Amino acid sequence: MTDLVGFFRKYFLYLTVPACLLLICAVYYAWNGPTPFRSAEYTLETDPTLRFQIEECRIGKKDFLVSGWLVSESWSAHKSRLVLTAGEGKGEFSIPYRLYERPDIAEKYHLNGTTIYNRYGFTGLIRRKGAIGQNTALHLNLISGHILNRVQYVCHS
The missing domain is CATH 1.20.5 (Single alpha-helices involved in coiled-coils or other helix-helix interfaces)
Structure with a gap:
């Protein structure tokens, strides 16, 4: 001993x-790993105030990067939460992201431009999973209770 x-x-x-x-x-x-996301658990609705732009979408050998901005009246009022996802059906998973300030977007859409409320920019980064490839569907999901507003973007990088 x-x-x-x-x-x-x-x-x-x-x-x-x-x-x-x-x-x-x-x-x-x-x-930084993938977390499964089940969109079927939510009621899908359309948000007419939802505006977005993906400024960078890069599929690297080891990672997947997406950045852009998103504006919606429901999200800017903090009634909803944003979830970035990639994939389809049972293979859909969430992507960790961070928000950052975009005063140019807040000014353009006449939203409250204070530093607390102008965090409309996002950057998501995840290590590459086998399901991520060319033409992978990226979803921007705004969730409020059991209501899901989503838009889709296909990354061609």
């Missing part, structure tokens, strides 16, 4: 550094 304790004391640093690196990698891949 004392030999085991002596071993851990002697090699503690050599054992903890790789263990920490493995834990960091596991957390990164869990955070």
Whole structure:
């Protein structure tokens, strides 16, 4: 028993550094991995105020990047939440994203241009999954309760 304790004391640093690196990698891949999305669970509606533009859509060897902006009266009033998804049917999954300020969009659409309410830009990045390829359908989903407003964009990069 004392030999085991002596071993851990002697090699503690050599054992903890790789263990920490493995834990960091596991957390990164869990955070940046695909999460299934089931659009069939929602009632599909059309939002006539929904405007969007995809400014970059890139399918790389190891990742999938999309960025652009989205404006809707229901979303700008914080009644809805945005979910970016890719794929179709049972293979549809959500893409982690971050919002950022787009005062140019807020000004163009006469929305509240304060720094709290002008976060209409988004950038989504996910490691590439086998289902992502040329002509993959990208969906911008605004969800309010059980109501789903969605638009589709096909990435040709």
